Amino acid sequence: MPLIRKRSIASMPNVDFNGRGQIVIDAQIFNGSSGSPVFVDWDGEYKLLGVVSQTIIRHSQLQTLPVNMPSVGVEQILGLGIVIKQRHVQELIDHAVKEHIRRKLQEV
Numbered sequence: 001m002p003l004i005r006k007r008s009i010a011s012m013p014n015v016d017f018n019g020r021g022q023i024v025i026d027a028q029i030f031n032g033s034s035g036s037p038v039f040v041d042w043d044g045e046y047k048l049l050g051v052v053s054q055t056i057i058r059h060s061q062l063q064t065l066p067v068n069m070p071s072v073g074v075e076q077i078l079g080l081g082i083v084i085k086q087r088h089v090q091e092l093i094d095h096a097v098k099e100h101i102r103r104k105l106q107e108v
Contacts, residue, residue, distance in 0.1 A: 025083055049085075055082070
């Protein structure tokens with residue numbers, strides 16, 4: 001069964017995060033979550049916000065002693081996810097459909 005969880009948008013939806021067609025959500029994103037749809041309740045109507053693509057983690061280094069031992073990396077999950085905006089998902093679908101039709105017409 002699919003699960004439905006309520007979380008929040010962590011970046012401005014009308015502004016591309018890091019100059020890309022992405023939005024940040026305040027939600028735990030784990031391996032295997034990529035491709036999951038993200039919906040938003042907009043005036044009582046659910047609309048596709050986008051599709052999960054990444055999680056945000058922070059890497060840091062721990063200092064170790066003695067000096068001849070390598071440093072140990074630490075990964076901290078921040079509970080933030082990257083979502084590809086719906087318009088880019090739609091562009092990909094439209095392109096795939098056009099390409100499929102073009103290939104079918106070449107077969108004829």
